[in-house]
Amino acid sequence: xxxxxxxxxxxxxxxxxxxxxxxxxxxxxxxxxxxxxxxxxxxxxxxxxxxxxxxxxxxxxxxxxxxxxxxxxxxxxxxxxxxxxxxxxxxxxxxxxxxxxxxxxxxxxxxxxxxxxxxxxxxxxxxxxxxxxxxxxxxxxxxxxxxxxxxxxxxxxxxxxxxxxxxxxxxxxxxxxxxxxxxxxxxxxxxxxxxxxxxxxxxxxxxxxxxxxxxxxxxxxxxxxxxxxxxxxxxxxxxxxxxxxxxxxxxxxxxxxxxxxxxxxxxxxxxxxxxxxxxxxxxxxxxxxxxxxxxxxxxxxxxxxxxxxxxxxxxxxxxxxxxxxxxxx
Amino acid sequence: xxxxxxxxxxxxxxxxxxxxxxxxxxxxxxxxxxxxxxxxxxxxxxxxxxxxxxxxxxxxxxxxxxxxxxxxxxxxxxxxxxxxxxxxxxxxxxxxxxxxxxxxxxxxxxxxxxxxxxxxxxxxxxxxxxxxxxxxxxxxxxxxxxxxxxxxxxxxxxxxxxxxxxxxxxxxxxxxxxxxxxxxxxxxxxxxxxxxxxxxxxxxxxxxxxxxxxxxxxxxxxxxxxxxxxxxxxxxxxxxxxxxxxxxxxxxxxxxxxxxxxxxxxxxxxxxxxxxxxxxxxxxxxxxxxxxxxxxxxxxxxxxxxxxxxxxxxxxxxxxxxxxxxxxxxxxxxxxxxxxxxxxxxxxxxxxxxxxxxxxxxxxxxxxxxxxxxxxxx
Numbered sequence: 001x002x003x004x005x006x007x008x009x010x011x012x013x014x015x016x017x018x019x020x021x022x023x024x025x026x027x028x029x030x031x032x033x034x035x036x037x038x039x040x041x042x043x044x045x046x047x048x049x050x051x052x053x054x055x056x057x058x059x060x061x062x063x064x065x066x067x068x069x070x071x072x073x074x075x076x077x078x079x080x081x082x083x084x085x086x087x088x089x090x091x092x093x094x095x096x097x098x099x100x101x102x103x104x105x106x107x108x109x110x111x112x113x114x115x116x117x118x119x120x121x122x123x124x125x126x127x128x129x130x131x132x133x134x135x136x137x138x139x140x141x142x143x144x145x146x147x148x149x150x151x152x153x154x155x156x157x158x159x160x161x162x163x164x165x166x167x168x169x170x171x172x173x174x175x176x177x178x179x180x181x182x183x184x185x186x187x188x189x190x191x192x193x194x195x196x197x198x199x200x201x202x203x204x205x206x207x208x209x210x211x212x213x214x215x216x217x218x219x220x221x222x223x224x225x226x227x228x229x230x231x232x233x234x235x236x237x238x239x240x241x242x243x244x245x246x247x248x249x250x251x252x253x254x255x256x257x258x259x260x261x262x263x264x265x266x267x268x269x270x271x272x273x274x275x276x277x278x279x280x281x282x283x284x285x286x287x288x289x290x291x292x293x294x295x296x297x298x299x300x301x302x303x304x305x306x307x308x309x310x311x312x313x314x315x316x317x318x319x320x321x322x323x324x325x326x327x328x329x
Numbered sequence: 330x331x332x333x334x335x336x337x338x339x340x341x342x343x344x345x346x347x348x349x350x351x352x353x354x355x356x357x358x359x360x361x362x363x364x365x366x367x368x369x370x371x372x373x374x375x376x377x378x379x380x381x382x383x384x385x386x387x388x389x390x391x392x393x394x395x396x397x398x399x400x401x402x403x404x405x406x407x408x409x410x411x412x413x414x415x416x417x418x419x420x421x422x423x424x425x426x427x428x429x430x431x432x433x434x435x436x437x438x439x440x441x442x443x444x445x446x447x448x449x450x451x452x453x454x455x456x457x458x459x460x461x462x463x464x465x466x467x468x469x470x471x472x473x474x475x476x477x478x479x480x481x482x483x484x485x486x487x488x489x490x491x492x493x494x495x496x497x498x499x500x501x502x503x504x505x506x507x508x509x510x511x512x513x514x515x516x517x518x519x520x521x522x523x524x525x526x527x528x529x530x531x532x533x534x535x536x537x538x539x540x541x542x543x544x545x546x547x548x549x550x551x552x553x554x555x556x557x558x559x560x561x562x563x564x565x566x567x568x569x570x571x572x573x574x575x576x577x578x579x580x581x582x583x584x585x586x587x588x589x590x591x592x593x594x595x596x597x598x599x600x601x602x603x604x605x606x607x608x609x610x611x612x613x614x615x616x617x618x619x620x621x622x623x624x625x626x627x628x629x630x631x632x633x634x635x636x637x638x639x640x641x642x643x644x645x646x647x648x649x650x651x652x653x654x655x656x657x658x659x660x661x662x663x664x665x666x667x668x669x670x671x672x673x674x675x676x677x678x679x680x681x682x683x684x685x686x687x688x689x690x691x692x693x694x695x696x697x698x699x700x701x702x703x704x705x706x707x
Binding site for chain 2: 203204207210211221223227228231240242265307309311312313317321322328
């Protein structure tokens, strides 16, 4: 996609995401989204998630991305619109669904309310084999409660279920591990793009504020102490976004892991520096800042927070003794 | 000399070079080589430059009219990457010419034509001489005088922090040919081997002579050794920053990948430092992919603006994080083991990352004011 096309797409998505009502897929359909995806899916999805971050949209884009990825890997189109249950830890390797041979016990989180009778995909702790994927129709033996948490606007829901074996179908024999990893990979770089969108917005708004706020007879943005905080954070966000772009194109789990770690750290840094720039006004309920801060924390935690991921990256480097180069010239 | 094929892509070039390195017996002397000191390293690595020049690898990516073999300039970036992958140190000369020669190609093509082959082959080395004792970050306040004399100029003044200056035969130097401020500056190529020039090495905190002072007392610069026009020195220096801040970062990320890999290989690495290592690796990936885009833009002859300061800021983050992680990983061996002298030297030199080539403060100010549009300080 060239620069002009991207700009147009960004504007259209901003409009779509700022509207309320209806699932995102329907709203995107009106935009000719399928054609956009066919043209250049990595770039389109990156813009979608960045715009979603910037506009603080509550539309569920990550849920359909995960189910779409699993459906594609397994060649099971009936799962395209399924609800995927995330582990309560929100970390894709710390699964919270267990099967004891008779019952499937689930304690997880979903990004939108499952429609009764529609398929729900559950990654189940498979012991040494890693992960198995169970499918069950929504509504049987379910408890679904809205999550308030640090960012109630996001609309996450907590799911607890105790499903009898008769209602469970196992899917993707032999491909379950790859399907779950593929979904986590897509989810990671998409969330990283969303965090980059948030971080960019937060920095640019703080830059604008610092240009207007006068103290000692001059805008506070003319003080180097303020400039250096925001410039340093901005460079980190740019660096993260370059890795996100590579992860989106390559579909490599390793690149997505690194992208998510960089974006989470950069977004937190951006928030820290912006909040200091705002001073007291940034601590008010009325100011938009806290909503971006709250969203940053939840998105950072989803599929692994940056501190955990940095450690995992380091441990993997140790385990393999290899220091791979991401992307070629 | 072997005739090299033309390569479809930097990756194809890298693959062929990799095969060549594995097969060529002359290059065994450079793999895993660590110098006893900086001077012997520079001498030894001239042998590497000769092989890579004579076989054509180092000439690809440079224009044919000045001794290159033409082709995509990104193969130069691929050469550095491939050398690091084979644990071969990059001669400082390559670093210097990657910054200086692109400037000559535009602002003094006759000098590029004349000197590029001998620079590439390591037959001679150049050093940059911009900073002065009273002109560091505030470069435009420099005072070295440039007075007309016959068919040229005489230089009088003092330069400092000239990297590898005591091992160079010539220096790309910024001097004052006119009035105060940015407009009175001119860039020249000065022969260091002449009366009126005295070069004294400065021993850095790692014990090596990384840079020099250059004392100038009537040193002569002939008319045809001007880079750009008379009084254009500031504009030429700003043009140079694209390479000094952009392409440099690409060179360094190759080194960081190499050093992290060598640390993990050593069996001494402590998994307790995993978080620091993961952070350092991620910062190196960001540097790599950001400077890859910069190298691509430079290859297309785009002119880059103040955004190249972002490359330098990412370099600073990565360089500090990588060496902090290495120190953490190695535990007490880092401080105590006498076999790690060279590694410790690189660590100590990494502390200069937020200082050399324009300090972290300067870069942040540029990004704030010229990229983000924040107000200038009154």
